[in-house]
Amino acid sequence: MSTNESATSSKRWPAIRFNVNSEARIVKVPPMKRLLDVLREDLHLTGTKEGCGEGECGSCSIRMNGELVNSCLVPVLQVEGADIQTVEGLALDGALHPLQEAFLCHGGAQCGICTPGMLMAAAQLLERSPNPDMPQIREALAGNLCRCTGFIRIFESVAAAVDAQSASPATKLTTEQMHHAR
Amino acid sequence: MSTPSTTRIVGANVPRKEGVDKLLGRACYVDDIDRDGMWHGATVRSSIPRGLIRSIAFDRRIDWSEFAIVTAADIPGENCIQLIVADQPCLADGKVNHCEEAILLLAHPDKHKLREAVGAVQIEYEPLQPIFTIEESERQDVAVWGADNLLKSFLLEKGDVDSAWAHAARIIEGEYRTGAQEHLYIENQGVIAEYSAESGVTVWGSLQCPYYVFKALRAVFDLPEDKVRVIQTETGGAFGGKEDYPSTLACHAALLAMKSGHPVKMVYDRMEDLAATTKRHPSCVRHRTAVDRNGKLLAxxxxxxxxxxxxxxxSSTVLSRATLHSTGPYVCPNIRLHARSWATNYVPYGAFRGFGAPQAIFAMERHMDEIAAAIGIDPIELRRRNFLHVGDTNATEQLMREPVILDQLLDRALKESDYHARRAQFARENPASPVKRGMGIAAFYHGSGFTGSGEVYLNSLGGIDVMPDGKVRVLVSNTEFGQGTNTILTQIAAEALGIDYADVTMAAPDTGVVPNSGPTVASRTSMVIGRIIERACSQLLELLREHAGLGATYTPAEFFAACERYRALHGEVVSLCRYEAPPGIVWDDQRYHGEAYGAYAWAVYVAQVAVDTVTYSAEVEDFWAVQEVGRVLHPVLAAGQIEGGIAQGIGYALYEKVVWQDGRMANNQMTNYIMPTAEDVPPIHVSFEEIPFQFGGFGAKGLGELPHDGPAPAILNAIRDATGVAFNSIPLLPEDLYLGLAAAQPAEETAAR
Incomplete structure (x- = not known):
C-alpha cells in the first residue's frame, strides 16, 4: 500500500467525504489508510498524535459522530459522511475551551503529547455527563495514557473545567490573550 | 537571598510557557514537521544477540535503485557514538553485540515502502555465545566486552568495616533485585536530518541534550563545529530516554540524508522504540549490615x-549515582561498597529518571525494614535513630552543612498519612479479611546536579539577551520535555530583572543560537541553570546601571529603554555566565570521597497498599510524599513532577516488566508492557518543606528525579506490613505475589495452630 503519490489529488482512489471540525472535506486516498494518517498527512491536522498505533494509548483520540475513537484504528473508508472533531476544533471563536483553560491553569499538560487525545476524551465525558464525579473522570480517561503527570493534575483540570462550566463563562480568556502570556 | 514573600513571579503558578500551543494542538513535534523533498529512513537490525556478520544480501523482489542504502563503510568520520567510552559503533561493522543493533540503513521517498524493504535485506551470521545475566557476566567464562565484561567499578570505603562485625548485636543480610524499566515516553524517538557539503549537517529532533547530539555528529561526520547544528523540536516526554539514544538516531538519519541528497525523517514506531532503545539498568544489590542492640548502624x-x-x-555515571545513593540518608561509621556494572548482550541500558538511585534506594530502604524486623524495632524508629543530621558525614564523608530536616519530614509524613492509626486499624482488620492492608515508608535523598566534579567539568555557559522587539530571551541548551524548563527559567529571568513573565521568552533550543549550558539531566536545571540565569540577570542589571543609566529602581519600560541605550553603544545586549561551584566542593574521584553533590533533596514517602489474597493483586490505595527540595519555583509544576514520578515508581514496583526472550524484548507493545493508567494511580498527597538553597536558582534544588526513588521500597515495605512476607524483587507481579505468599503460607498456618 502506497500513499504519498496518491494523496488528496489522486484520481486512482474514490472520494471520501466527511466533516472535520465542521468543515466539509474530500480526500482521495487508499480506503484502508488510517484516519490518523489522513488527518495528519492529507489534511495537515497534526494536533492528533500517534503514540502506539494499536489503540492502547489514546493519543490519537478524536470524536467521530459523537463517539470517542482511536483514529489509528479507523480506516478512512469508515468515515464517509461522518462528523469528525479533533483537538483543532475544540477552541471556538478564538477562545480556549474550558477544558484547555483548566489544563493550562492546573498543570494538566506537561510534555503535551497525550494532551490532544486527553482533551478529546475529557470533552466526550463532559458532553455525556456534565457533572462527573472522580470515579467517572478516572474511568473516562482510562483509555488515555499519560506518562508525565501521574494523571492527578489531569483529574483536577477536568474537575476544574466542570466547575468553570457551571460558573459564569465571562472570565474566559481568548487564545490571543493567553498567547500574550508567552 | 530572596524569600517567598518577596518574589512576584518565582513561586507563582504562572501559565506554562508553551502551554497554549500544546493545548491547541499546534505545538510542533518532530513528526509534525515536513521538509521539502523529504525521504523517510528505516533501520535493518540484528536478529541475534551476538555474532559475526557473514553476509548481507538484498532480495531481488525490491527495486533497490529507489533506495538510499547506508552501511558502516559510508561513515565519513569515526564509526562510534561519542559518549563516555568510545565503544559503541554507529552501525555494526562485522559483528553484533545485541539484538536490534543497527547494521544498515535505508531511505525512500515513500515511508510505506520501507517495511518490506527492511525485511528483504538478508543477513547471515555466525552466532557467538551471548550473556544474559549479571551472574554469567561476573563469571567471566565468556568475554563479551573487553577482557573481563566489567564496564565500570567503584570501591567506596569509610572507617574500618572488618573490625566492626565483632561488636555487632546483630548482622543482617539481604539481596534485592530490580528489573529493567522502559521510559514509555508517549512520543517515540524521532529526528529529521539534512546534509549539504556547504552547510554540513542539521538535525531536528525529539531530544534532551542538543550538545550531546552535536558532539556525536561531529565525530561521525568528521566535521568542524560550524558545520553541525542540532535543534530540539517539541519533545513528548523523555525521562532520560532521550539523553543518549538521539545521538545514535541523529547520526543514522544524517548518514541517510548525506547518501540520498534529501532531508530524511526517521520516526520509530512503538514496537521499534521499545525493542531497540535504552531502558533502566537492572540491578542486584547485596547488603550485610551490623547493628548494635539499639539499632544503630555500625557497619x-x-x-x-x-x-x-x-x-x-x-553505565559508569549511572553506577556512580547508584553508589552515592546506596547507603541512604543514614549515619554509618564503617562502610565498604563495591559497585560494578557488567556487560551483557542486551540493548545497552541507559539514563532513566533517578539514574541508578532508584535501584540503590530500593535495596537500602527494603533492607532497613528487614533490619527492623530482625531486631524487633519499629521501622520508623529504626530510621529515626540513624538519620543524618547537620554536622554528620555521609558515606563519602561529605559533611552535612546545609539543613537536614529528615525528622521533620518524617513527622509530617506520619501525621499526614495518619500512619500509626491506619496501621493499627489494618492490624485489627487484616486477620478476618481476604484483603490485607499495610503501610510502608521510605526515607531518602537525591543529589542535585552532576556528581562530584561533574559540574565543574561541564563548565556550563548560559544567560540572557534582549531582542530589539523588547523581549528578553533565555539562552540555554537546556530543553523542555514536559518538566517545565521553559517556565521556570523564564520565571527566574523575569523575577531577577524585575520585568513581566510575558516579557521573557526562551531562545530556540538550537546549537546555532544557544551556548552549551550542559545537558538536561541529573535534576540540575532549576538549581544549576537557574542559578546561572539569575546571575546573568544581575550581571546585566549592573551593566545597564553602569553604562546605560538604569536607575536603582525602574519600571519594565525603563529597563527596556536602558537596554536600547546599551544596544546603541555596544551593538547587542547580552549577558552570559559560567557555572560557579559553591564554596567547599572538593571531590576525589579516585577514592570516591568528598562532596558528592552540591546539594541534596530529602524526602519521606508513605504508601498504603492492599493485597488481595484471592486474586494476588497488590494495589496502592493512597500515597503521601513529603519532601524538601529547596525553594519551590512553581508549586503546580513541582507537584506535577512529584506525582508523575510517583506514578512511574508505582509502575516500576508493581506493573512494568520487560519480558526477555533470547535477548529480545518480547513484550514490545503497549498492549503487554503495562504502565499505570488513570484507574490505577492512587490519590497522591504532595507536600513541600522549603529551605532555600543559596547556590540554587532563587533557592531551588533539584526535584525531577527524586520522586522515582521512593515509591518502590515504600510499596514493598507496605506489602511486607500487610502480609508479613518480605518481597525483595521488583517488579512484583501477581504471579510473584502468589509464589511468595504460597511459600509462606504453610509456616503461617502451622504457627496459627
Whole structure:
C-alpha cells in the first residue's frame, strides 16, 4: 500500500467525504489508510498524535459522530459522511475551551503529547455527563495514557473545567490573550 | 537571598510557557514537521544477540535503485557514538553485540515502502555465545566486552568495616533485585536530518541534550563545529530516554540524508522504540549490615551489581549515582561498597529518571525494614535513630552543612498519612479479611546536579539577551520535555530583572543560537541553570546601571529603554555566565570521597497498599510524599513532577516488566508492557518543606528525579506490613505475589495452630 503519490489529488482512489471540525472535506486516498494518517498527512491536522498505533494509548483520540475513537484504528473508508472533531476544533471563536483553560491553569499538560487525545476524551465525558464525579473522570480517561503527570493534575483540570462550566463563562480568556502570556 | 514573600513571579503558578500551543494542538513535534523533498529512513537490525556478520544480501523482489542504502563503510568520520567510552559503533561493522543493533540503513521517498524493504535485506551470521545475566557476566567464562565484561567499578570505603562485625548485636543480610524499566515516553524517538557539503549537517529532533547530539555528529561526520547544528523540536516526554539514544538516531538519519541528497525523517514506531532503545539498568544489590542492640548502624558492606547491556553508554555515571545513593540518608561509621556494572548482550541500558538511585534506594530502604524486623524495632524508629543530621558525614564523608530536616519530614509524613492509626486499624482488620492492608515508608535523598566534579567539568555557559522587539530571551541548551524548563527559567529571568513573565521568552533550543549550558539531566536545571540565569540577570542589571543609566529602581519600560541605550553603544545586549561551584566542593574521584553533590533533596514517602489474597493483586490505595527540595519555583509544576514520578515508581514496583526472550524484548507493545493508567494511580498527597538553597536558582534544588526513588521500597515495605512476607524483587507481579505468599503460607498456618 502506497500513499504519498496518491494523496488528496489522486484520481486512482474514490472520494471520501466527511466533516472535520465542521468543515466539509474530500480526500482521495487508499480506503484502508488510517484516519490518523489522513488527518495528519492529507489534511495537515497534526494536533492528533500517534503514540502506539494499536489503540492502547489514546493519543490519537478524536470524536467521530459523537463517539470517542482511536483514529489509528479507523480506516478512512469508515468515515464517509461522518462528523469528525479533533483537538483543532475544540477552541471556538478564538477562545480556549474550558477544558484547555483548566489544563493550562492546573498543570494538566506537561510534555503535551497525550494532551490532544486527553482533551478529546475529557470533552466526550463532559458532553455525556456534565457533572462527573472522580470515579467517572478516572474511568473516562482510562483509555488515555499519560506518562508525565501521574494523571492527578489531569483529574483536577477536568474537575476544574466542570466547575468553570457551571460558573459564569465571562472570565474566559481568548487564545490571543493567553498567547500574550508567552 | 530572596524569600517567598518577596518574589512576584518565582513561586507563582504562572501559565506554562508553551502551554497554549500544546493545548491547541499546534505545538510542533518532530513528526509534525515536513521538509521539502523529504525521504523517510528505516533501520535493518540484528536478529541475534551476538555474532559475526557473514553476509548481507538484498532480495531481488525490491527495486533497490529507489533506495538510499547506508552501511558502516559510508561513515565519513569515526564509526562510534561519542559518549563516555568510545565503544559503541554507529552501525555494526562485522559483528553484533545485541539484538536490534543497527547494521544498515535505508531511505525512500515513500515511508510505506520501507517495511518490506527492511525485511528483504538478508543477513547471515555466525552466532557467538551471548550473556544474559549479571551472574554469567561476573563469571567471566565468556568475554563479551573487553577482557573481563566489567564496564565500570567503584570501591567506596569509610572507617574500618572488618573490625566492626565483632561488636555487632546483630548482622543482617539481604539481596534485592530490580528489573529493567522502559521510559514509555508517549512520543517515540524521532529526528529529521539534512546534509549539504556547504552547510554540513542539521538535525531536528525529539531530544534532551542538543550538545550531546552535536558532539556525536561531529565525530561521525568528521566535521568542524560550524558545520553541525542540532535543534530540539517539541519533545513528548523523555525521562532520560532521550539523553543518549538521539545521538545514535541523529547520526543514522544524517548518514541517510548525506547518501540520498534529501532531508530524511526517521520516526520509530512503538514496537521499534521499545525493542531497540535504552531502558533502566537492572540491578542486584547485596547488603550485610551490623547493628548494635539499639539499632544503630555500625557497619555496612554493600555489593551492587548493575546490568549495563552490550555497550558502556552511560553505565559508569549511572553506577556512580547508584553508589552515592546506596547507603541512604543514614549515619554509618564503617562502610565498604563495591559497585560494578557488567556487560551483557542486551540493548545497552541507559539514563532513566533517578539514574541508578532508584535501584540503590530500593535495596537500602527494603533492607532497613528487614533490619527492623530482625531486631524487633519499629521501622520508623529504626530510621529515626540513624538519620543524618547537620554536622554528620555521609558515606563519602561529605559533611552535612546545609539543613537536614529528615525528622521533620518524617513527622509530617506520619501525621499526614495518619500512619500509626491506619496501621493499627489494618492490624485489627487484616486477620478476618481476604484483603490485607499495610503501610510502608521510605526515607531518602537525591543529589542535585552532576556528581562530584561533574559540574565543574561541564563548565556550563548560559544567560540572557534582549531582542530589539523588547523581549528578553533565555539562552540555554537546556530543553523542555514536559518538566517545565521553559517556565521556570523564564520565571527566574523575569523575577531577577524585575520585568513581566510575558516579557521573557526562551531562545530556540538550537546549537546555532544557544551556548552549551550542559545537558538536561541529573535534576540540575532549576538549581544549576537557574542559578546561572539569575546571575546573568544581575550581571546585566549592573551593566545597564553602569553604562546605560538604569536607575536603582525602574519600571519594565525603563529597563527596556536602558537596554536600547546599551544596544546603541555596544551593538547587542547580552549577558552570559559560567557555572560557579559553591564554596567547599572538593571531590576525589579516585577514592570516591568528598562532596558528592552540591546539594541534596530529602524526602519521606508513605504508601498504603492492599493485597488481595484471592486474586494476588497488590494495589496502592493512597500515597503521601513529603519532601524538601529547596525553594519551590512553581508549586503546580513541582507537584506535577512529584506525582508523575510517583506514578512511574508505582509502575516500576508493581506493573512494568520487560519480558526477555533470547535477548529480545518480547513484550514490545503497549498492549503487554503495562504502565499505570488513570484507574490505577492512587490519590497522591504532595507536600513541600522549603529551605532555600543559596547556590540554587532563587533557592531551588533539584526535584525531577527524586520522586522515582521512593515509591518502590515504600510499596514493598507496605506489602511486607500487610502480609508479613518480605518481597525483595521488583517488579512484583501477581504471579510473584502468589509464589511468595504460597511459600509462606504453610509456616503461617502451622504457627496459627
Amino acid at each position: 555496612m558492606e554493600i555489593d551492587l551489581a548493575a546490568d549495563g547491556g552490550a555497550y558502556a553508554t552511560l
